[in-house]
Amino acid sequence: MRDTAAMGSDGGIQALVESVRDELADIARKAEAHASWSLALPVAVIDARKLPTRVHETAIGTIGSVLRISRTVDHPLIQQLFVLHEEVGPENALQLLLNGEDGEEFAELWVEYREEAKGELVWGANDAAAFVTKSKACHDDGELALVALVPGHLYSCGVPIRALTI
Template structure:
């Protein structure tokens, strides 16, 4: 599934990815100014945006709470029983007080502008991935896929593939 999704996104964004591959080729060494691709595929036509890896969190807001184990447990229960029931269970559980603190921090994050798209840990892993991709002469990309909640997919594409005739 993910491989087919990635192939489709590459095809739909080929012109912009060509330009991005050329820009990445112009960076002889990895640094925080290295351009990466961000594909917003939540609508019918994916949109490619380019961001410097050092400012990726201004393009995709990172959350300090969504990777917390209690929030992960909430999201898992949410899929099975719905939001209201999952919240009730979490608040009444043995970690109820700790959960309420994390839940409030999560709600505060959401009120302060754009909705967080991924965790700080995910963003950090992507920065590391971009460094490895650059060393392999590849373009690092992140895609936002539709769903409730959305899905994030990271991948890299060889520069030679994107710039071939």
Template sequence: MAKDRGIQALVESVREELADIARQAEAQASWSLTLPVAVIDARKPPTRVYATAIGTIGSVLRISRTVDHPLIQQLFVLHEEIGPEQAIEALLNGADGEEFAELWEEYREEAKGELVWGANDAAAFVTKSKACHQDHELALVALVPGHLYSCGVPIRSLTA
């Protein structure tokens, strides 16, 4: 899948930075909120890598109040199907246009210059980090233009 190849290439491009975080995660005998995880921000150059503990990931990726709202989620789906401008226009002109306009403005203000994600994404990532630790993987979040991906990367592939 192209998405997987793209994430693999992104991970490989920051392998050195991830290796240090992976070693720290590997050294932790059991999962806890202090488990090191990584955030890769590749939305614009230069790509940045952030190391944080799963329990303090909110200091790197702020939880949005709007991103989990059904209208904003619909925007993300339409963005993929018809493009960004058309998606916004369709929702502004739809039955819930006024509500969407308010949400869109709040979302844009929230996301201004900061990394944001929804509470659902954050909770799912905590669960994923537990599974990753058991599987000897580094849990990471990758932000690319228009998308947020979470995955696990085998620690051996980063530290070998």
């Protein structure tokens, strides 16, 4: 997960948020009504991987029901795959790891990861825990915590509630 307010640039995430502003405003009002942070705090998940863009509301404590948590995605070899994917492309990344020193271990992890993901974007337990922490900071700062899924990437950020509800 990328912990950033930028999607390519600040304009990317802003444009995405603006495109679903009405849906986010409803969730933001509910979040604002929570005087203190709790696992029941509403957060938003924007799924822009394909059209139409969808907005999901969930409580921070049940975000795993919207975004699947992977047991393998935090493994260093899978993390290395993501880095190589960006550097050399998907096919070359797979070949490098399958033919590398840890090829057998990677092959087993790759099978498990694909079974977990089932074609969907997943995040690791570390990312999920970081987002829980981020949601508390967002609530303290008067922001709606959200996760944005775009093709091949996942971003998290906070958006000022006042900017959504004005």
